Amino acid sequence: MIEAFIHHIKNKSILDLDKKYLLACSGGLDSVCLGTLLHQSGFSFEVAHVNFHLREKESDGDELFVKNLAEQWNAPFHVHQADTYSFVEDHKVSTQMAARDIRYEWFEQIRKERNLAGILLAHHEDDQLETIFLNLLRGTGIEGLYGMAEKRGKLIRPLLPFSRAEILEFATAMELAWREDSSNKSTDYKRNKLRIDILPKLLDFAEDSRANLFTSFDRLKDTGRAFTGLFDQWKSQAIKDEEGIQTLGYSDFLHLDGATSLIYFWLRSYGFNSTQAQEIYQSCLLGESGKLFESASFVLNNDRDQLILAPKSIGFADIELSSNDLGFDIPEGKYELLKTGSPSEIDKSPSNAMLDLEQLTFPLKIRQWEEGDRFIPLGMKNSKKISDFLIDLKVPLVKKSGIKVLESDGKIAWIIGYRIADWAKQTAATRKTLYLKKR
Template sequence: MVEAFIRHIRNKSILDPTKTYLLASSGGIDSMCLGNLLTKAEIPFEIAHVNFQLRGEESDQDEEFLRNWAKTLEIPFHVHHADTYAFASERNISTQMAAREIRYAWFEKLRSERKLAGIITAHHEDDQIETIFLNLLRGTGIEGIYGMADRRGWLIRPMLPFSRKEIEEYILENQIEWREDSSNEKTDYKRNKLRHISLPALYEVGDDAKSNLLNSFERLKDTGKAFTALFDNWKSEKIKESDDLQILSSQDLLRHAGASSLLYFWLRPYGFNSDQAQDILETCQFSESGKLFESSTHLLNIDRDQLILAPIPSEFESISISASDIEFTIPEGRYELLKLDGREALDKSRQNAMLDLERLSFPLEIRTWQEGDRFIPLGMKNAKKVSDFLIDLKVPVVKKRGIKVLISEDQIAWVIGYRIADWVKSTAATRKLLYLKKQ
């Protein structure tokens, strides 16, 4: 096993004998096996152990066992005492989840402080299978098949090619001492149920059941990588970006094989889950225009034959502009406030506004538009609801929420970024202009 271990870490280039690492150790059979292999491979390491204080005297004995082992190896030993039950209660999470958060946060803090090359854990082949099945039970889809990587960031798992049986045989052959965690035998947790009940029953189907599972997972992982490449091509070709909007033709989605997966992979980074993606797809299939879907950060609108995605506008508190101000900033950008001669050539860009200064009353106010707001758009004679005005311009629903208006004495002077009001336009009689120019 030593030769296979050295060959693996060299082929994958995951451990460097010129650098020192942090070995996360519980004192159990897996981490003690790994510690022995690292020593024989001449990979320098320090030992890190978390005493979760969940098993009373047994936890303290684990700590003492590892402390003595570190002394024997003459390497640094680091221990962290955690009140795991209190941590779990404070965050309203399971004890298992609390232990995971505690140990990885502390490992990374320690690695950074000690300037170590990585955090080494003893996850092995059987852990990998358990992880994959747990992922599938959570409904993670094809990415759940990927399981754990040999290296991800600072986290290194050099034992993934080795089985629990190989580890047990190595421990016996080399007479390596280790500590048994009694909680590993309980079947209260999903992982332990898989380990002690479900997977052994599955392996009994045939002598080659386990190896066939691993081979299938590898092929599915490769299929997943192929899909990812195809998805990236589809996304770059079909999804158009305009300002902070992403726009996808519903036909470019519906006529493509695997539409459900394409949609989910597009929307997942923006907080949408697989159930929402399925609802969105069905809405497109039934041509239900106008429906709005929301994640914690984004909005998606089915608008005629398009899917339009945009970030949820941040809460905006109205701002006041005095006659002496020379600029203001809103989420859409920074604007200069310039006072010009009335004969200045007009800027017709909708991003900017030129208003008759003498018709305005300071202080001006900028706020988000509200239902019921009305104004007379430039070039029109009758007042129009801002909501109807935006509909006429076919402004996407996802964009409407964040639109702001400039107010003078309770009258809308400008729907910012769209159109000024007719009453404040420049005329032949205008002597001074207020120029709001986006930078």
């Protein structure tokens, strides 16, 4: 196996003889074999072991065993005494998830402190098979078939192409000792149940079951990569982004094959799941304009013939502007406050406002609009509810909650970014102007 290991390392350029690595070693068969292969191949490494204190004396025995191994390999030894049960209680996660988070966080801490090139993990082909099936059982879709990568960031898995049988044969031939984790025999854990009860039956189905499974997975992964490329091209053409608000027109996805997948891959990084993607697609088919979908930080609005994605509005504290202020900042942008004489040309951009300064009373206030607010839109004589005004402009729901107004002595002078009030406008009699200009 040593020859195959070295060939794999060189062929894939996975490790560098001139660099030093951190070996994550539990003391089990796999990590003992990886450490032995690294030592025999001349790689420089340090050893890291986490004592989770989950199996009393057995855990302490594992720690001592790995420490002795590190001495045999002439490798520096690092150990972390983890309070796993407290971590479970504090973070409300399973014991397995707690152990995973604890070790990966600590491994990375040691790697940085020691300026090491990467963290070596002893996952092998059988672990990969288990991971892929667990992903499929969780409903992760085609990306679940990717399994674990040989290199991802600073995590490196040099044994991934080798089966557990090959590793065991090598360990037996080398007369290696290792520790057996008694918890690995318990079928209370999903991974153990899959490894002990289910996968052996599947692999016994035919002599070439294992080879055919990995061939199928490779083909499906390649299909996934092709889809990703096509998705990126579609996204660049179909998704419009303006100041952090994204829009997707019905015509760009509704009648395409795989529309639900397109929606999911667009929205997943914003916290939406595959079930929501299906619900969003069905909502579009039914024409449910006005329907909202939410993730932890974003909201999606089915608005007539398009989907609109925006960050959720955060609480906004009122801003008070004195006559001496030179500007203000709001989430929508930074504004300058300029005082001028009567301008020769009016700035008609809704992003800016030119108001008759002598009609205003300081301090001015900037606040979020509220239900029941009214103002007199420019060009009109009668007041109108802001809610009705926004409906007339067909402002999407995702934008409405974040809209702010400029208020003078209790009267609304400007719906920021949309319309000034008629009473505050420039007229022929205007002598002084307050120019609120977006930078």
